[in-house]
Amino acid sequence: MKIVESLQELRQARAQLAGKVGLVPTMGFLHEGHLSLVEIAGQHSDHVVASIFVNPSQFGPNEDLDAYPRDIPKDLEMLEAAGVALVWMPTAEVMYPAHYQSWIDLDEITQYLEGAKRPGHFRGVATVVAKLFNAVQPDLAVFGQKDAQQVAVIKQMVRDLNMPVEVLVGPIIREADGLAKSSRNVYLKDDERMAARVLNRSLLKAETAFKAGERNGDAIREIMRKHIEDESLARLEYVSCAHEQLLHELNEVEEKALLSMAVFVGKTRLIDNLLLGKE
Numbered sequence: 001m002k003i004v005e006s007l008q009e010l011r012q013a014r015a016q017l018a019g020k021v022g023l024v025p026t027m028g029f030l031h032e033g034h035l036s037l038v039e040i041a042g043q044h045s046d047h048v049v050a051s052i053f054v055n056p057s058q059f060g061p062n063e064d065l066d067a068y069p070r071d072i073p074k075d076l077e078m079l080e081a082a083g084v085a086l087v088w089m090p091t092a093e094v095m096y097p098a099h100y101q102s103w104i105d106l107d108e109i110t111q112y113l114e115g116a117k118r119p120g121h122f123r124g125v126a127t128v129v130a131k132l133f134n135a136v137q138p139d140l141a142v143f144g145q146k147d148a149q150q151v152a153v154i155k156q157m158v159r160d161l162n163m164p165v166e167v168l169v170g171p172i173i174r175e176a177d178g179l180a181k182s183s184r185n186v187y188l189k190d191d192e193r194m195a196a197r198v199l200n201r202s203l204l205k206a207e208t209a210f211k212a213g214e215r216n217g218d219a220i221r222e223i224m225r226k227h228i229e230d231e232s233l234a235r236l237e238y239v240s241c242a243h244e245q246l247l248h249e250l251n252e253v254e255e256k257a258l259l260s261m262a263v264f265v266g267k268t269r270l271i272d273n274l275l276l277g278k279e
Contacts (some may be wrong), residue, residue: 019046
């Protein structure tokens with residue numbers, strides 16, 4: 001496994017990879033969820049490239065950029081064991097050199113859900129992913145369903161800008177009790193870790209109601225809201241029952257919908273989602 005930092009080193013190493021290349025962008029502090037994306041990339045390409053970059057432009061002024069967990073030696077060990085051919089670890093100076101001015105904004109799809117609560121977040125996400133695509137020149141890239149809005153934003157950007165990259169989506173990887181694997185789970189204290197199960201449980205309650213015939217968006221949102229509010233350590237930021245691609249809230253669910261939420265458990269902000277009506 002080759003590890004590079006500069007753009008020149010990356011391009012030289014990338015030129016040595018013949019055949020189809022799959023990219024897995026990460027912010028490091030890897031877990032089984034990331035490795036599942038590497039596995040998917042490996043199934044659909046000849047070589048897997050991973051990036052590790054904690055992207056400052058997607059963090060707001062009061063978010064956890066400086067405290068974001070990092071363990072590069074462990075990350076590299078895991079990526080090598082997973083069969084990754086090339087790892088790019090650019091610095092902020094490489095990605096955003098002095099006098100940097102170019103950004104990608106998506107107008108509508110970023111106004112909902114996470115975008116409504118974290119202004120500027122998806123401007124940073126879209127820009128850094130576009131830069132990763134430009135630098136690595138992958139044939140395909142794999143992202144996790146856990147960040148459902150990020151997936152929708154990237155797919156929209158790829159369509160809008162005619163990027164020659166196939167976007168694949170890996171399923172949410174969960175702990176045995178249903179909690180979605182996340183780098184931020186490390187912040188949870190023992191009692192908070194138990195309380196965090198309420199996210200997945202509320203999604204499953206809403207799904208059960210949908211399967212029983214409930215189609216009213218407000219009713220589905222209320223099922224999730226009530227279940228979360230019954231957990232004393234949880235503080236709800238939002239619940240959503242939205243169009244699975246456009247992300248606007250639905251009054252009635254016809255065939256499919258994206259259920260999602262953001263919840264503070266203690267000081268840790270967690271997100272989770274579930275697709276209703278999935279095939």
